Amino acid sequence: MTVSRVINHPEQVTPELKQLVEQAMAILHYRPNSAAKALANNRTNVIKFLILEDVDTTEPYYMTLLFGIARGLDRQQYALQLVTDREHLDLDHADGYIITGARSTDCQWIDQLAKPVVLFGENRHGYDFIDTDNKLGEQQATEYALAKNYQSIIFLGIDVREPFEYSREAGYINTLQRHQKVPQIHRMGNHSHESQHFISENWRKFARNTVFICASDRLALGAVRAIQQNGGRIPNDFGVIGFDGVFLDQVSNPKLTTVKQPVVQLGELLARMLLQKIAQSGAQQGELLVPPKLVLRGTIRT
Amino acid sequence: MTVSRVINHPEQVTPELKQLVEQAMAILHYRPNSAAKALANNRTNVIKFLILEDVDTTEPYYMTLLFGIARGLDRQQYALQLVTDREHLDLDHADGYIITGARSTDCQWIDQLAKPVVLFGENRHGYDFIDTDNKLGEQQATEYALAKNYQSIIFLGIDVREPFEYSREAGYINTLQRHQKVPQIHRMGNHSHESQHFISENWRKFARNTVFICASDRLALGAVRAIQQNGGRIPNDFGVIGFDGVFLDQVSNPKLTTVKQPVVQLGELLARMLLQKIAQSGAQQGELLVPPKLVLRGTIRT
DNA sequence: TTGTAGGCGTTATCAA
DNA sequence: TTGATAACGCCTACAA
Numbered sequence A, B: 001m002t003v004s005r006v007i008n009h010p011e012q013v014t015p016e017l018k019q020l021v022e023q024a025m026a027i028l029h030y031r032p033n034s035a036a037k038a039l040a041n042n043r044t045n046v047i048k049f050l051i052l053e054d055v056d057t058t059e060p061y062y063m064t065l066l067f068g069i070a071r072g073l074d075r076q077q078y079a080l081q082l083v084t085d086r087e088h089l090d091l092d093h094a095d096g097y098i099i100t101g102a103r104s105t106d107c108q109w110i111d112q113l114a115k116p117v118v119l120f121g122e123n124r125h126g127y128d129f130i131d132t133d134n135k136l137g138e139q140q141a142t143e144y145a146l147a148k149n150y151q152s153i154i155f156l157g158i159d160v161r162e163p164f165e166y167s168r169e170a171g172y173i174n175t176l177q178r179h180q181k182v183p184q185i186h187r188m189g190n191h192s193h194e195s196q197h198f199i200s201e202n203w204r205k206f207a208r209n210t211v212f213i214c215a216s217d218r219l220a221l222g223a224v225r226a227i228q229q230n231g232g233r234i235p236n237d238f239g240v241i242g243f244d245g246v247f248l249d250q251v252s253n254p255k256l257t258t259v260k261q262p263v264v265q266l267g268e269l270l271a272r273m274l275l276q277k278i279a280q281s282g283a284q285q286g287e288l289l290v291p292p293k294l295v296l297r298g299t300i301r302t
Numbered sequence C: 001t002t003g004t005a006g007g008c009g010t011t012a013t014c015a016a
Numbered sequence D: 001t002t003g004a005t006a007a008c009g010c011c012t013a014c015a016a
Helices: A002-008 A015-028 A034-041 A061-076 A104-111 A134-147 A163-178 A192-201 A217-229 A263-279 B002-008 B015-028 B034-041 B061-076 B104-111 B134-147 B163-178 B192-201 B217-229 B263-279
Strands: A046-051 A079-083 A096-100 A117-120 A129-132 A152-158 A185-188 A210-214 A238-244 A257-260 A287-290 A293-295 B046-051 B079-083 B096-100 B117-120 B129-132 B152-158 B185-188 B210-214 B238-244 B257-260 B287-290 B293-295
Touching: A002 A015, A034 B034, A046 A061, A046 A263, A061 A079, A061 A096, A061 A263, A061 B061, A061 B079, A079 B061, A096 A263, A117 A263, A129 A134, A129 A263, A134 A152, A134 A163, A134 A210, A134 A238, A134 A257, A134 A293, A152 A163, A152 A217, A163 A185, A185 A192, A192 A210, A192 A217, A210 A217, A217 A238, A263 A287, B002 B015, B046 B061, B046 B263, B061 B079, B061 B096, B061 B263, B096 B263, B117 B263, B129 B134, B129 B263, B134 B152, B134 B163, B134 B210, B134 B238, B134 B257, B134 B293, B152 B163, B152 B217, B163 B185, B185 B192, B192 B210, B192 B217, B210 B217, B217 B238, B263 B287
Parallel strands: A046 A079, A046 A096, A096 A117, A117 A129, A129 A287, A152 A185, A152 A210, A210 A238, A238 A257, B046 B079, B046 B096, B096 B117, B117 B129, B129 B287, B152 B185, B152 B210, B210 B238, B238 B257
Antiparallel strands: A079 B079, A257 A293, B257 B293
């Protein structure tokens, strides 16, 4: 019992006794047994990471996030379980959850979870979350395109009603308005062939000196291909800026100028936020927007 | 106690009682408490994944492996901890270990581990392991190059004394010998600029109709760049085959023909093997070589 | 400030 | 075949 107190409530123990106990712990290589601790505290020392979207295993975005979470966790004797199967979600035996890919329809069961939850990705339902600062990212991209004197600045967006998309568009719109320019947004499914097709179909309408600001690297890839097919010169006559900076940006030739998300760091932060929330018995943690970074590569003038 | 028996030793319980208990469990939504189980069994329900190499966080190889391990684990109520810091390895509180990046000098402390260990990567120290079948992979690559009538087939290897490299070279050598051809191996550090430099320096010595079989996609990338710089035509006059198939193969232009490792699957298999070893109280599991797949893309004739 | 008793949920062991 | 008891290692609550 005294040992327990030395560890958890050292202020209740006299300095001499405390030191004695600490010496003994050192000599005996004492390590608290986490299973016993878990049992007594009604804890599991496990957190679950739920990926509610279909995981395309070739897309390293979530793997990178998982890696970050694992990193953020490993100091604290906490372990991680991955849950990808939407059908039989096993939600027992965890002290908390990190959830990504949640849609509005998931609120129902998320609200019923007994343990702390942190979301990855902006949401407007009051859940604590961490995300890239999508708005800031597209602001930076748009500002940069303006600074490089491209005349026409067009946004290629993703055709979903999700906060991340609204924020990205908002970053673009706000910046253009501030410069007295009229925003021009085209939305489509998040596939490179869709943006490729769109640009090729409308090629005549795009004057030289145009930048396509894309809501994803996938769309940006398609844009690059379409411009090249139609004989446009990148980056002199046409610029492209992507968003994400995970893997795909390097697949393009030339490599994409893109708004790069710090995905590993986001994972670490998610883990820390959840651990803190658990330690504070579920206290609200608020929202955390992490600034992304505009990475200059070959698809825009520098 | 009877419930415990129904779960763990059902053969010791009469069918009627067993059914009764199972009904009750269903009605009450009974879920065994894993912390209590862990305490009683002297288990932790945690396995640790040790990455002993420096993790370049932009290289998704280990992230992919981590993802695979997490997948293989999540059925079994087992959770995962990632250990990357070689300095303060925390090796307590785990039921087993998956280790990657181990060198011969690590045997000393690995031997002292009290819990089951499975290695990722070939080793010749008798540890259970799982790996890609490196030899088979390079056999396939070499056979394919021969079948496409390239005259000269050169191996660019990595300058390390590790089993995986020996196996890859062996696959190449054996195949050439079988076809009465003389192997030609050049070893260098595993960086694209090293292979690029090597080929450029020796460009005159390479006749048309040469294939470079590379021990990694990194080396293959450099080979492609060197050939292009020197005006060689890919794949008609020069072929390149890489090894790994994680991420880098898609960065090249044209995309790499490569020997693709099933990394997610390897992770899943690692998890399963370790869980089985734990269940069998540490029984030897042997070696498992998983066949890779030659992926045909743009850097060799098809 | 320190020590004692009891309980967390499971399983091994032994008794019925 | 089934039930009772103790033990796993820690923590809360209370007593000294």
